[in-house]
Amino acid sequence: MSDREERLRSLLDKVRAKRPDEPAPHAADALERIRTASGTMSATSQPSIPAPAAPPQPTPVPSAYPTRAPSSPLPDPPAAAIIDSPTRYSSQPPTVERPLSVEPRARSNEPPASAPAASPSATRPEAIRPQSVAPSGQPVIYATDQPEFVRPKTFGDLLELTLSLRPR
């Protein structure tokens, strides 16, 4: 055994001989202080003794499946249509995704066969109006008058409507 090994071994023996005595006085004093201060210390409490080092945890393996729920909540259901909201125009013709037959509309006077092919702008869904739906929720199909607000097909029609407004 070399000199260096002997020095290390003697140092280690000193540390081992000293360790059991050192924490005990400090822990006993602390425990006594807590007891006298609160008087309600749990019987399960023990003096703090340094715990042995925990064995190394295994490295987590990435899973192919998410282990957590999505962080973002599900979207809220769509709000009910607001009656007094305006009709907004888009600079691009809208894409028709539903057949016209599901749209509640007033009956047209023109026969369907003679009607020209509907342009994308003409097939845009109209805003919900109180005039177009009866209190029972059924479409008004017996009306012979034109709806009060006809959707203008041209900018000129739109202009005529707004410029014809006068104070009541």
Add this chain to the structure above:
Amino acid sequence: MHDGRFDPSGFYEFNLTQGMVRTRTGERVVVLSEDVLSSLVAAAARDGDLTPLRRLGELLGEHVLSGLDRPASLLSPEAVLGHVSAVTSLFGWGRLGFERWGAGLVIALRDKPELDEDELGAAALLGGMFSEISQRQVSCVPAGDSKFIMVDFEVAETVWGWFKDGADLPAIVGMLETKRAS
């Protein structure tokens, strides 16, 4: 083939040698900061003379008309909106949209420069632009929330009075009715 959409390519010509910026119609334009323009417009609003803003709107309207292959009155509202909003954006005046409130056409101008508190500068600009586009004298009256209701020149003062008295847009629309010219 012309598909009716506004083509913004080459709209501005920057001549660094002569220090000039021109639009593609040859008109010379000057780039101004929002602060400077705001001061000018506020002073004009105080003096009650917004003619320069209305004239600027007419120039924007001329740009819109130059991009149309037919009169605006024969085009769909969507087609006109496409050209108007493109020109408005190119001149930095914000995002323009159309809304219909009953029979009234309402112009929404979002993200516009903050000029004067009553938004009379933007109203004058829109009035001039749509007068040029429609070839009729129209007014765009501020109705709050960056919206302007388009009405005939003759009733603009009345509608403006309603708004100044506290009426919001639905209330203003409710106080108007359609009257066809006989």
